[in-house]
Amino acid sequence: MVHFPTSRGVTVRAVDGVNLQVQQGEFHGIVGESGCGKTSLARTIAGLQRPTGGSVLIDGRELNDWRGDRLAFSRHVQFIFQDPLASLSRRQTIQESLEEPLRIHGIGPASERRRRVAQLLQLVSLPEACLDRLPRALSGGQRQRVAIARALALDPRILICDEPLSALDVSIRAQILNLFADLQKKLDLSIVLIAHDLAIVRLVCTRVSVMYLGKIVETGPAHDLFAQPRHPYTRALLDAAPSTDPKIERSRRVSLLAGDPPSPSAPPSGCRFHTRCPLVKPVCKTEEPMLRYIGDQVSVACHLA
Numbered sequence: 001m002v003h004f005p006t007s008r009g010v011t012v013r014a015v016d017g018v019n020l021q022v023q024q025g026e027f028h029g030i031v032g033e034s035g036c037g038k039t040s041l042a043r044t045i046a047g048l049q050r051p052t053g054g055s056v057l058i059d060g061r062e063l064n065d066w067r068g069d070r071l072a073f074s075r076h077v078q079f080i081f082q083d084p085l086a087s088l089s090r091r092q093t094i095q096e097s098l099e100e101p102l103r104i105h106g107i108g109p110a111s112e113r114r115r116r117v118a119q120l121l122q123l124v125s126l127p128e129a130c131l132d133r134l135p136r137a138l139s140g141g142q143r144q145r146v147a148i149a150r151a152l153a154l155d156p157r158i159l160i161c162d163e164p165l166s167a168l169d170v171s172i173r174a175q176i177l178n179l180f181a182d183l184q185k186k187l188d189l190s191i192v193l194i195a196h197d198l199a200i201v202r203l204v205c206t207r208v209s210v211m212y213l214g215k216i217v218e219t220g221p222a223h224d225l226f227a228q229p230r231h232p233y234t235r236a237l238l239d240a241a242p243s244t245d246p247k248i249e250r251s252r253r254v255s256l257l258a259g260d261p262p263s264p265s266a267p268p269s270g271c272r273f274h275t276r277c278p279l280v281k282p283v284c285k286t287e288e289p290m291l292r293y294i295g296d297q298v299s300v301a302c303h304l305a
């Protein structure tokens with residue numbers, strides 16, 4: 001649970017009663033409209049945001065227990081920001097940037113650190129010529145590769161990626177997405193990918209969770225969720241997503257998703273989606289549907305599921 005008090009005396013319930021499990025080696029996409037709480041959830045898993053209630057367990061151990069042991073925590077969880085410059089110092093060369101986490105955690109002598117930096121460059125397919133440059137001398141795609149290499153320096157097991165393609169040119173998004181997919185397989189990483197673009201999630205994720213107004217409303221294997229969405233909100237999101245296939249695009253149903261989501265500081269009673277749901281029933285306005293397992297590794301929060 002992540003609630004933010006505001007100066008106006010109201011509480012924004014950014015993440016509200018979310019139960020999310022990420023398995024080793026899973027590529028888990030979290031999707032939803034802006035303001036649904038996905039970034040707050042990602043920052044909480046990464047230890048960048050304290051939950052106001054509930055807990056984050058990594059390998060069965062409470063996140064707070066890891067905080068006293070930064071090296072162990074860094075080796076478990078790393079965060080990739082939207083803008084790679086947010087994780088790179090503008091004054092450090094790429095060599096310095098990649099070596100820094102190793103130095104901070106007392107890894108090396110210098111020769112071992114240089115070997116590790118060379119390995120990292122290879123992992124993200126960057127030429128050695130980058131090492132002496134400053135971030136601003138690289139392209140956006142190269143900078144994101146450096147940020148990924150830096151995040152991998154300590155061999156983490158989980159990468160949390162918050163819209164890692166949105167600051168990049170469309171032409172290089174596919175390359176960075178393929179890089180994530182390659183790294184996930186090569187290193188058996190767990191990756192949590194926050195995205196608003198369903199096409200991106202569909203390409204690489206093995207599991208998807210859909211968030212609406214601070215809650216997960218549907219979670220399941222990606223192929224299943226895209227082929228047979230159970231929650232009306234998931235269906236509306238899929239209907240609203242344009243397709244690159246002209247045939248599918250021509251036959252696409254008009255989006256059922258009308259209006260803006262309500263404010264997370266005053267969520268509607270009962271089902272939070274009831275003000276926009278085309279299938280709303282009287283019970284939806286008074287009783288909140290719980291996220292319920294319905295088989296085939298799929299859980300849905302809807303009275304009709």
Ligand code: SF4
Pocket residue numbers: 231232233271272273274277278279280281284289301302303304
């Ligand atoms: Fe729609 Fe009711 Fe299901 Fe909510 S619980 S998604 S309002 S049908």
